[in-house]
Amino acid sequence: MSEPLLTLSYTLTTADALAYEALPREMIGWRKWLLLIWLAVAGGLVAFLPAEWVGPEWGWRFWLFALILVGIAYGLAAAVMTLATHRRARRRIPAPMVVTLEQWGDHLAVTTAERQLFIAYETIADVAIGKSHVFVTAPPEALIVPLTAFADRDEITAFGEDIDRLSHQSVP
Numbered sequence: 001m002s003e004p005l006l007t008l009s010y011t012l013t014t015a016d017a018l019a020y021e022a023l024p025r026e027m028i029g030w031r032k033w034l035l036l037i038w039l040a041v042a043g044g045l046v047a048f049l050p051a052e053w054v055g056p057e058w059g060w061r062f063w064l065f066a067l068i069l070v071g072i073a074y075g076l077a078a079a080v081m082t083l084a085t086h087r088r089a090r091r092r093i094p095a096p097m098v099v100t101l102e103q104w105g106d107h108l109a110v111t112t113a114e115r116q117l118f119i120a121y122e123t124i125a126d127v128a129i130g131k132s133h134v135f136v137t138a139p140p141e142a143l144i145v146p147l148t149a150f151a152d153r154d155e156i157t158a159f160g161e162d163i164d165r166l167s168h169q170s171v172p
Helices: 014-021 029-048 061-090 154-171
Strands: 004-013 096-104 107-111 116-120 126-130 131-139 141-146
Touching: 004 141, 014 061, 014 131, 014 141, 014 154, 096 116, 096 154, 116 131, 116 141, 126 154, 131 154
Parallel strands: none
Antiparallel strands: 004 096, 096 107, 107 116, 126 131, 131 141
């Protein structure tokens, strides 16, 4: 086979990387424990507030202060995690880049100005089809294909489903 099955050319921006980084993921490891400890400490701070503020133990003011402190802690944690997501997106794609993607019978070939990458179908861990992107994860790499690379939404969906099917067929 000397010709690719499909050739796409598109430009990726930090907004595309942000769409990938913002995908819903399970919080695991140290991040999960840090958030839980952060919220527990915020709730435990109620014990150190003056009794005049909190009122009787387990009273309505006690619970109000506990909820307010946990809410503030959660808001701060969410802000920090959002900033971290934006930072990861800027690191992934610091400036707009032109990408050429070729779909071959046994792999995807990705070419940018900086490098060329080959992703064999059997190395693909996940294919996520979003509203405006297809995300192909082949650790440690992530391929982001925006809707602008296709004529319409049906084409991007068909592409994502095809890559997902090929990746599942390649795994023994």
